Amino acid sequence: MELHMRLRQEPSEGRTCCVARQELLHFITLSEIPGADFLCGCPLIFSGESGTFPGVIIRFSFSELEQATGKFSDEQLIGVGGSSKVYRGQLADGKVVAVKKLRPLGGADEDYEFLSEIELLSRLNHCHVVPLLGYCSESQGRQLERLLVFECMSNGNLRDCLDLKQGKKAMEWQTRVSVALGAARGLEYLHEAAAPRILHRDIKSTNILLDDKFRAKITDLGMAKCLMNDGVTSCSSSPARMLGTFGYFAPEYAIVGKASLKSDVFSFGVVILELITGRQPIHKSPSTRTDESLVIWATSRLQDSRLVVSELPDPTLQGKFPAEEMQIMAHLARECLQWDPESRPTMTEVVQILSTIAPLHHGTKRRNLPMTFNLTTVSALLCSALLSFQF
Numbered sequence: 001m002e003l004h005m006r007l008r009q010e011p012s013e014g015r016t017c018c019v020a021r022q023e024l025l026h027f028i029t030l031s032e033i034p035g036a037d038f039l040c041g042c043p044l045i046f047s048g049e050s051g052t053f054p055g056v057i058i059r060f061s062f063s064e065l066e067q068a069t070g071k072f073s074d075e076q077l078i079g080v081g082g083s084s085k086v087y088r089g090q091l092a093d094g095k096v097v098a099v100k101k102l103r104p105l106g107g108a109d110e111d112y113e114f115l116s117e118i119e120l121l122s123r124l125n126h127c128h129v130v131p132l133l134g135y136c137s138e139s140q141g142r143q144l145e146r147l148l149v150f151e152c153m154s155n156g157n158l159r160d161c162l163d164l165k166q167g168k169k170a171m172e173w174q175t176r177v178s179v180a181l182g183a184a185r186g187l188e189y190l191h192e193a194a195a196p197r198i199l200h201r202d203i204k205s206t207n208i209l210l211d212d213k214f215r216a217k218i219t220d221l222g223m224a225k226c227l228m229n230d231g232v233t234s235c236s237s238s239p240a241r242m243l244g245t246f247g248y249f250a251p252e253y254a255i256v257g258k259a260s261l262k263s264d265v266f267s268f269g270v271v272i273l274e275l276i277t278g279r280q281p282i283h284k285s286p287s288t289r290t291d292e293s294l295v296i297w298a299t300s301r302l303q304d305s306r307l308v309v310s311e312l313p314d315p316t317l318q319g320k321f322p323a324e325e326m327q328i329m330a331h332l333a334r335e336c337l338q339w340d341p342e343s344r345p346t347m348t349e350v351v352q353i354l355s356t357i358a359p360l361h362h363g364t365k366r367r368n369l370p371m372t373f374n375l376t377t378v379s380a381l382l383c384s385a386l387l388s389f390q391f
């Protein structure tokens, strides 16, 4: 592979820089370039024949991250996911970061998948997607340590906020609507604006993080897939490798393994239900003490506008929500959770609907719920939401 290398002279903290070729997922570090030791301390940007790689991320050493996280101490642990433990860390320059230490999986695909995730993350740039700052891939004894370094989101994940973990206060209705809109914008960006477009495949409340101002950001693209122009994933999703989380699977994905943008929309519908009800996607039924699906529990209630305001809302809201907005959120959830993927809205349509009820920055609201309709999907959705609402 021919690479054109150029140096960027910038004050640096003596770190090498990760660079990769987009198409070949090829990783180059200074140690792999013969005689390149003299370059240490200078960040590098590589460009291949198809252009400069768009994202430049820092390559950290394992010891640097070990030091930042107090040797990955339990006091610094801020999250445990399906594939990793996440630690709060402070870098030498004082910056607070989240260090995601991936569990070793073994297998030939392990490194490839890690590199794919970095390659994909390095191309993203959106205020509702958690930014990747750097990574580490280093052998420690016989084990390959793989770590990702992200900006730290001080309010943690949405699920913990709804569960009032660590003394968190109950989330007000307006915050919930803003979180829904922020997450919808992040997902819309992945679906429509990222190049190539991206299917997340694991949208859920623990993968939506909240910063100090409760702005929502999508994270955990470990299972994401790039889309070809026709909207089909670049790799066929084999049913033998079902990825994702119970409680969020769209029916067509659970049954035949068909992942699409609309299966992400279904999972987003489950998140909307969580915001409305506060319930977990799979929770213990108070009467039978068995596991119950939130989607199944909510479906009949979503059909009846009286039950939408009497039975669905999270008790921690203490009835403090505009009934009309609750109807619109419930209607949106119902549309996203349609059995037929084609009938579900796109994320752009979801964003448009949420924009009509989300507070503006200065705390006021857009009060422009459309009462005259040209029959676009959005206004049709809003129309039926409002018609089902008995004023």
Ligand SMILES: Nc1ncnc2c1ncn2[C@@H]1O[C@H](COP(=O)(O)OP(=O)(O)O)[C@@H](O)[C@H]1O
Pocket: 078, 079, 080, 081, 082, 083, 084, 085, 086, 098, 100, 130, 150, 151, 152, 153, 154, 156, 157, 206, 207, 209, 219, 220, 222
């Ligand atoms: N950037 C971050 N800032 C704050 N907390 C984070 C951050 N990234 C992850 N976490 C916490 O760690 C949890 C697991 O992270 P995630 O990336 O979803 O890992 P996994 O791929 O193992 O599921 C999240 O639900 C969240 O609580």
Ligand SMILES: [Mg+2]
Pocket: 081, 082, 206, 207, 220
């Ligand atoms: Mg996760």
